[in-house]
Amino acid sequence: MAPPTRNGPDPTRDVETEYQPVNWKRLFLAPKYLVWWIIGIIVLVLTILITIHHDQVVAYLRPFSEKVRDLPAGWIIPIVILVVISFPPLFGHEIIALLCGVVYGLWIGFGIVAAGTFIGEIGTWFAFQYLFRKKAVKLERTNLNYGALARLTRDGGFWIVLVIRFSAIPSHFCTAVFSTCGVNFWYFAIATFLTLPKQIFLVYLGVLLVQEKPDNSAKNIVFGVAFAITIFMAVYIWWKMRSIKKLLLQEQEERKRSRLVDLPPKRDSAEVSLPGGGDVADRDEQWLLSGQAQREREFEMLSRQEEGTIEGVSVREADPWTSDRSSDKNSRLDLADTEYHGRPH
Known part of the structure; x- marks a missing residue:
């Protein structure tokens, strides 16, 4: 005033x-x-x-x-x-x-x-x-x-x-x-x-x-x-x-x-807020870090796969996706064998 x-x-x-x-x-x-x-x-x-x-x-x-x-x-x-x-x-x-x-x-x-x-x-x-x-x-x-x-x-x-x-x-x-x-x-x-x-x-x-x-x-x-x-x-x-x-x-x-103090901090185009919370810069940084960690994990698994085990565990067992597929296949084979032997010949 x-x-x-x-x-x-x-x-x-x-x-x-x-x-x-x-x-x-x-x-x-x-x-x-x-x-x-x-x-x-x-x-x-x-x-x-x-x-x-x-x-x-x-x-x-x-x-x-x-x-x-x-x-x-x-x-x-x-x-x-x-x-x-x-x-x-x-x-x-x-x-x-x-x-x-x-x-x-x-x-x-x-x-x-x-x-x-x-x-x-x-x-x-x-x-x-x-x-x-x-x-x-x-x-x-x-x-x-x-x-x-x-x-x-x-x-x-x-x-x-x-x-x-x-x-x-x-x-x-x-x-x-x-x-x-x-x-x-x-x-x-x-x-x-x-x-x-x-x-x-x-x-x-x-x-x-x-x-x-x-x-x-x-x-x-x-x-x-x-x-x-x-x-x-x-x-x-x-x-x-x-x-x-x-x-x-x-x-x-x-x-x-x-006037300069009252202005909001200047944002780059990658720092625009998103409706889902956070901003583009933070989410991009998280994505890059997670991708880098995944690549490092895959590289480590591949390198140890050559040795046959990862910390004493089979490579097939160490990979949850591969392990789930194997157990599912064995279950189907056991069920088929039971049905075959139970039928009258």
């Missing part, structure tokens, strides 16, 4: 797993993954370029953003965009947050980004829970990293979920894991809400971009603090996952050993 966790019993402790090393050659060269690798490379390149040249990107998009701001209920548009790009593999969350800081200022911009982020994460939760649950269960049984993160979130409870949300681990990936490995929904929702202040860093950077005399030192401090917090949390999660990986591999080996 699996030991209970803070969220209830862990349903995967007694489930068969098959953690194997990643076949990187197959992963990179398999035709079915080629399209995904191309998309991933494009997304990565665009993300790097946007991160490096975010000032130019924001300046280019600023006129359009100001037109959106002047529309009635125009603030809903960035919220909708944030909700849509919350579903992987879409990206661009950082650019929208910077634009909100540029166009709406710090607090209104933060409110818009927080609302779009929260609604988007909730939508991602339900999408993965209902559409990709079977895939996630299979992945947890075969992928060691995914399995370790899933076990960590189940055993760690709310605080681990909160730390992961604060870390540098991509939020979309975390949401996918949380929604498919049994994390309580309210733990996830509260942790997501409490980590929304992370978004204020991006909004504040947007505010700094439009200052007449931009304070690069302030921008660098904001970047440094946000980077340090997220990296520290990520290292802590990695350290916890490292110990859980060892535990998962140990549990897998223990299940394999117990």
